[in-house]
């Protein structure tokens with residue numbers, strides 16, 4: 079759903095998104111930009127960030143910063159958040175969305191190296207992002223953080239133990255940190271998408287046949303679209319949802335709601 083051309087609800091506000099060059103992160107950057115936000119776009123490689131910035135410019139969006147940043151590198155995050163402070167002096171919302179998938183390997187066969195890579199990017203990267211976002215939000219008078227978990231942060235998925243453990247970790251981190259800052263006007267929630275049509279899911283489902291089977295298995299009979307996640311993230315950050323904190327919200331076409339039969 080496109081916002082009304084008169085929706086300027088994020089005018090003058092600053093939003094930081096990791097993994098902003100592709101998929102769900104890019105769609106969310108566009109959704110905030112359409113409402114007037116300034117966007118700080120971070121990601122491990124630079125070219126996709128410029129693609130997102132170009133799309134924002136085409137939409138007539140406001141200012142953007144492209145900030146190459148590896149979320150597993152604490153120095154990168156410290157530098158990135160201090161650049162945002164220097165440029166715009168505040169941070170109103172952050173979407174910690176950078177992540178990698180893992181699948182197709184039973185738990186005991188996952189290499190220790192793969193385990194550490196997934197936990198490092200998906201869980202530690204989310205922790206390090208918050209570690210540098212929260213102090214700037216405190217200086218800004220508060221803000222809203224959404225962490226990217228997954229339905230794999232709510233239920234177990236076969237052959238994806240590293241990803242499932244990391245995303246359960248993101249949900250736990252979200253809930254504990256929400257308690258720490260609930261009285262300081264910082265809201266922290268996790269979004270738990272079901273399968274969304276992005277390059278990540280296509281890769282892990284193993285091509286067209288895997289995609290068809292996954293669609294068939296969904297209660298709603300289709301995959302989600304990245305724009306549907308983007309709209310939910312914006313609404314979780316809106317002041318209108320100010321009572322929402324410490325929640326892990328499934329947006330999954332019914333995937334985790336029951337067993338079809």
Ligand SMILES: NC(=O)c1ccc[n+]([C@@H]2O[C@H](COP(=O)([O-])OP(=O)(O)OC[C@H]3O[C@@H](n4cnc5c(N)ncnc54)[C@H](O)[C@@H]3O)[C@@H](O)[C@H]2O)c1
Nearest residue numbers: 097100101102121122148149176177228271273274276278
């Ligand atoms: N697509 C799905 O079905 C789905 C479902 C549930 C959750 N998610 C989660 O949504 C998020 C976005 O996934 P997507 O589907 O848009 O995939 P994607 O691969 O398009 O996006 C991931 C982004 O993260 C960036 N990234 C990866 N490692 C990084 C690092 N170390 N530092 C900085 N950036 C890094 C990538 O460059 C990429 O832009 C991920 O956290 C993923 O786990 C996706």
